[in-house]
Amino acid sequence: MQIKDILNINEARLIQGEKSTLLNNFSIDTRTLEKDATYVGIKGESFDGNTFYEEALKKGAKTCILSNIKIDEEVLKKYPSANIIMVDDTITFLGAIARKKRESLKVKVIAVTGSVGKTSTKNVIADVLACKYKVLKTKGNLNTNIGLSLTLLSLTDEEIVVLEMGMSKFGEISELTNIAKPDLAVITNIGTAHIGNLGSRENILKAKLEIIEGLNGPLIINIDNDMLNNWYTINKEQYNLITYSIDNKSLYQASNLSYDKNGSHFKLKGEDVTLNVLGKHFIYNAVVAFLVGDLYHINHEDILKALKNITKEKGRMELIKKDDYIVINDTYNASYDSVYYALEVLGKYPNRKIAVLGDILELGEFGNEIHEKIGKLIIPNKIDILVTVGNLAQNINITAQNEGFNQENSKHFNNNKDAIDYLNKIKQKDDIILVKASHGMNFQEIVDSI
Numbered sequence: 001m002q003i004k005d006i007l008n009i010n011e012a013r014l015i016q017g018e019k020s021t022l023l024n025n026f027s028i029d030t031r032t033l034e035k036d037a038t039y040v041g042i043k044g045e046s047f048d049g050n051t052f053y054e055e056a057l058k059k060g061a062k063t064c065i066l067s068n069i070k071i072d073e074e075v076l077k078k079y080p081s082a083n084i085i086m087v088d089d090t091i092t093f094l095g096a097i098a099r100k101k102r103e104s105l106k107v108k109v110i111a112v113t114g115s116v117g118k119t120s121t122k123n124v125i126a127d128v129l130a131c132k133y134k135v136l137k138t139k140g141n142l143n144t145n146i147g148l149s150l151t152l153l154s155l156t157d158e159e160i161v162v163l164e165m166g167m168s169k170f171g172e173i174s175e176l177t178n179i180a181k182p183d184l185a186v187i188t189n190i191g192t193a194h195i196g197n198l199g200s201r202e203n204i205l206k207a208k209l210e211i212i213e214g215l216n217g218p219l220i221i222n223i224d225n226d227m228l229n230n231w232y233t234i235n236k237e238q239y240n241l242i243t244y245s246i247d248n249k250s251l252y253q254a255s256n257l258s259y260d261k262n263g264s265h266f267k268l269k270g271e272d273v274t275l276n277v278l279g280k281h282f283i284y285n286a287v288v289a290f291l292v293g294d295l296y297h298i299n300h301e302d303i304l305k306a307l308k309n310i311t312k313e314k315g316r317m318e319l320i321k322k323d324d325y326i327v328i329n330d331t332y333n334a335s336y337d338s339v340y341y342a343l344e345v346l347g348k349y350p351n352r353k354i355a356v357l358g359d360i361l362e363l364g365e366f367g368n369e370i371h372e373k374i375g376k377l378i379i380p381n382k383i384d385i386l387v388t389v390g391n392l393a394q395n396i397n398i399t400a401q402n403e404g405f406n407q408e409n410s411k412h413f414n415n416n417k418d419a420i421d422y423l424n425k426i427k428q429k430d431d432i433i434l435v436k437a438s439h440g441m442n443f444q445e446i447v448d449s450i
Contacts, residue, residue, distance in 0.1 A: 001101060003063070003083060009100065010093045012065075016076055017083025023063060026094075026153045028146065035060035040090050041067065042146065050090070057082050065090060091146060098149035099179045107158060109180050110292065111215075113165040113173060113208050114188030114222075116337045117281055118143065121188050124289040124310055126162045131293070131302040137162040148176050160296070168194045170207050177214030184295065185211045186220045186288055190227035191337040196364020201227055218242050218295075220288060223250050242295075244287045246280065252291045254283055259348045261319075261326070271300055274308050278328065279317045281341040286310070315444065317342065324429040326351075327450065330436040331443040334360045336370050339436060340377060346434045347381030354427070355383045356419065356446060358437025359390035367392045375399025385426070386410045389419050390441060416442065420449040 004019035006012055025037035030052045033039060039061040041050030050069040057064065057075070063083040067090045076084070087093040102109065110129075112122045119141045126137040136158040138151050143166035151163060165176045177185075190205045198204050205227045212219060218240045223229045224247045232241060243250035246257065246266075254266040254273075263276040266283055268290055275286055286307050293303040312318055315332035330342050339357065346353050355378065363370055371392045378386055378400040386409065388397045397412045413419040427433065427450060435450075437443040 001097065001104075003085065006085075006097050006100070009096045010087055010089070012093065013086045015071060015084040015086050017063065017081075017085075021063060021083050023097075026150055027061075028150070030055045030059055033059040033061055036062045038063040038065065040065045040094055041069070042090055043067070053084075065093065067093075094149040094153075095145050095175065095179050098152040099181075101155065102152050102179065102181060105155060107155060108160045108184070108296075109182045110160065110162045111165050111177060111180055111182035111185040111211060112162065112188070113167070113186070113211055115191030115193040115204060115208075116335050117188045117285060118164045118166065120282065120313060120316060121186065121285045121288060122162050122164045123313070124285045124307070125186075125292050127310060128289045128293040128298060128303050128306045129160050129162070129296060131306050132296065132298050133159040135160050135162060138164040141166070143176075145172070145175055145179070148180060152180065165211065167207055167210075169197050170203075171210070173207060173210035174213050177211045179214075181214045181216060182211070183217040184220070184292070185215050185217075186292075187211065187222070187228060188284065188288070189222055189225040189337060191335050192363065192366065192370055193335045194362060195366050196362050205231060212239065220244065220291060222284060222288070223248050224284075242291065244284070244291055246283060246287070252287055252294075254287050257283060259345060261321075269294075269300070271304060273304060275310055276308065277310055277312055277317060278319055279341055279345045281338065282310075282317065317345065320447070325427060325431040325433065327447060328432065328434045328436075329444070329447045330434065331441075331447060332439060334358075334436055334438045336360065336373060339374050342434055342436050343374075343377050343381045343383070346383065346432060349432045351430045351432045352384045352428070353382065354385040354387065354423070354431055354433040355381075356387045356389075356423065356433060356435045356443070357393055357396055358388065358441040358443055359392040361438040361440050363392075368395050371395035372399045376403055378405050379403055384409060387419055387423065388412045389414070389416060389443075389446075390437070393437070416445050420446055423450045 001023050003021045023038045025034050027033050027037050028040050028042045039056035050066045053064045057079045065085045126135050129135045143164040167173045220242045221228045223243045224245045244252040246254045254268050256267045258265045318329040320327040372395045375396040435447050
């Protein structure tokens, strides 16, 4: 796009510069700004990116898009070839021009949302599609309106873009889907993430289903999830829906699941599938990626190869093989659902099983209840030693003992250091040690220390 193409959007005003200038390399961070980039000033909670416009120009930005700031005349004289665009709100404007760019291109857009597994599902789908197409995907987990808009604005000659859509309240998915206008959408599950903000899983489902508002094609849903299954039963005649699962009958159902030290194995559509990562949740990711690959006419041989080569992500069921024991590093983040799946994987091992669990954050008034539910998973998954850290995680420990778990093997600590000291004292040959908590608990420290 050229500057002249966006001057009619949200009352954008060109303070200085040439209307024919091309806008590219959009950035909101002066630290990583490239020469000739377009810098967008974003006002955050603790800083105002609009005030860094001179630093952006020093770094070689060709264009600055700013809001609610007075530009120093001396700076304008110092950078006479710079383009300065003033808008009412840079975040809204960023979304508007991203929508405009998306509408101008024939690229196919796939959107992924859900309470758990958005990032890994997005990555696996992109890996499968890359067998045949040039693919762009959301970087990391930049799944808000800013991250999604920057992803769309970075489109060049890609044929498919895979976007992650996150939310913490009503209206956010609605905004994202109406910017991206996806041709295909995936809802992985409805769990308890952000239940503190939304108040119930019913409301979380409602917020996730906002994705339909901008959707121009099928919606893919996991009908093993109770909330999505109930919604599907009621609405399957009203919408274009494609189902996948492990436990319930669906169009794409995995079967014959097994795990070993090399990863996960299952059957799907008559094919034997192997993943080099552990966990039922990764099998769900692979099933939906297989499904999307089918929809985009990728042959099964290529899909299977892509799935086998899935990159292991640090802190997401990452299998770390030490000299004589194994650590499963699942410290990137946590929710009830992801803890459930992680414990299920741990429970499949014949070795001595140690679960190191910490607080799941952002649960609001549901914090105690959800940690108590986790405590009830300890005995069914045949955990041998339970170690918990954190105020909320103490409920896991107490509930496990109330359910009959051996008190001698159930330890609670108030800080990571004490837990590390205990684990280093008791770990032994052939142990399998799962380490999992919300990112804010800094459990990576425990992984590094044991």
